[in-house]
Amino acid sequence: MVHVQKDQLNAHIGKKLKQLRSQKGLNLEETATMTGVSKPMLGQIERGDSNPTVGTLWKVANGLNVPFTSFVELDRPSITKITYDELKTLDGDHGGFHVKPLFSKDSYTPFEVFYVDIDPQQSYYSNAHPDGVEEYIFLQKGYVEIAIENHCFELKTGDALRFQASEDHVYTNKSDEKASFTMIIYYS
Incomplete structure (x- = not known):
């Protein structure tokens, strides 16, 4: 199991949010409207400056129509070797x-x-x-x-x-x- 420190987790969540938003072609204002989370809060999350609550992440996930785990799941490498x-x-x-x-x-x-x-x-x-x-x-x-x-x-x-x-x-x-x-x- 991979353990991630809190600041690393916040940065990871922010990166995922920005990636998901970009994939959907949304700016922060449109994302705020869709999710009910303020534009400044979304910006803080994307920069890794905020420690978003579970409730906030649920709102964002529901608004973007993505699984909650999208924010915490680690990127999958293209190759995995098992010893x-x-x-x-x-x-x-x-x-x-x-x-x-x-x-x-x-x-x-x-x-x-x-x-x-x-x-x-x-x-x-x-x-x-x-x-x-x-x-x-x-x-x-x-x-x-x-x-x-x-x-x-x-x-x-x-x-x-x-x-x-x-x-x-x-x-x-x-x-x-x-x-x-x-x-x-x-x-x-």
């Missing part, structure tokens, strides 16, 4: 299921990507996701069974599976070796 050894591992509630987050869902990307390892003879139960969410599983190593509703799918090295994840599902490694797969969770 495997630097990834953090999250463990399932009962152990045996290890997840390394690679890419998170954000306003640019409607999906998440993870590396997953399941220890031998272990299972992981996943609650249903909201309607429209799909999972894509690409098994790199081992053997995994995935149970969805009344269906059970057996995957071996090199196999892949896509499914609507709106039902509870269970990942099971019934073998004596670790299983490894890449998981993409897509949010429509």
Whole structure:
């Protein structure tokens, strides 16, 4: 997680506001009329001289018809390299299921990507996701069974599976070796 100091955050918000206003071809006066935030306040925000309140940012976001997070989201680099050894591992509630987050869902990307390892003879139960969410599983190593509703799918090295994840599902490694797969969770 990237931590930004308060003055850096104010400068970032100001830069984003100016960028959004420019993209819409608006001057400060037009922006003030659309948002209900005064022209001097908008100028202070753009210069990074003001620490805008959440309420003020909501007014600006609503007036410009943009998501609130537009002001606080960091710019996305054109290239992102992930170093495997630097990834953090999250463990399932009962152990045996290890997840390394690679890419998170954000306003640019409607999906998440993870590396997953399941220890031998272990299972992981996943609650249903909201309607429209799909999972894509690409098994790199081992053997995994995935149970969805009344269906059970057996995957071996090199196999892949896509499914609507709106039902509870269970990942099971019934073998004596670790299983490894890449998981993409897509949010429509």
